[in-house]
């Protein structure tokens with residue numbers, strides 16, 4: 661029964677400091693660390709992860725050696741592999757100790773037991789429906805504000821790092837953990853292309869960068885959805901996608917505004933992933949990697965990866981300059997004509 665996976669009101673009251681959703685989510689993590697071994701171990705191991713840092717012009721990229729992420733990074737996401745496994749995001753398959761907070765009876769907020777962030781959550785839809793963002797924009801941006809005090813929300817497309825492409829889900833993590841959040845506004849100011857700006861909202865692009873991206877700022881939930889939909893419809897003009905345009909999205913609420921970074925993609929994984937022996941680098945880029953925290957689950961990759969490798973990996977999975985210019989001009993038309 662669905663209700664049996666909900667954390668009890670008593671547990672929420674015991675572990676949360678406040679009555680808002682963000683505090684309840686924080687409380688959920690405390691509860692799960694205390695009552696669920698897998699989560700307790702996952703967060704204990706996170707304390708010993710190692711990090712390297714690479715400096716670029718106006719931003720940094722960190723590399724995190726995190727062996728706990730091997731399952732996710734090497735996940736087989738082809739149709740056959742997916743069909744042959746039990747869905748780990750369906751509530752009826754959750755481990756007995758895993759509890760969640762329902763969000764409008766649409767989503768379940770769950771602790772991610774294999775964390776990258778000091779606090780890391782997976783937020784599946786309660787129904788088993790495919791990973792596609794367009795029908796879930798309102799939910800994503802509403803959640804962004806509701807837990808925005810402590811967390812950022814992010815989305816990985818079905819072929820862009822989602823390890824369950826058959827079950828719609830977002831993730832959330834510690835608010836100021838990804839470097840891009842504190843860099844993006846300066847980057848846009850220095851090198852960005854403003855596509856549209858009004859009192860209500862702003863949309864900009866950044867093409868001269870390791871990761872090409874589009875950036876939305878808006879004061880209003882409905883408007884955020886509308887602007888995102890326009891951007892989405894422009895990305896749909898590309899012939900290179902199957903279910904939806906390839907993308908990773910990071911969304912947060914700051915200064916009473918929604919701020920959304922969308923990274924359009926051309927590929928799921930770079931050549932490095934498929935090489936053999938010492939040439940292989942097992943790095944499967946998703947939203948967190950695009951946000952400036954590259955995850956290497958194998959120590960050998962963490963030790964050997966260079967700045968040039970990072971540039972090459974992002975070059976291969978991001979859109980090309982030509983695509984960036986094409987999207988930008990189409991977007992300009994949508995907003996200014």
Ligand SMILES: [Zn+2]
Pocket residue numbers: 747748749750787788789826827
């Ligand atoms: Zn499922």
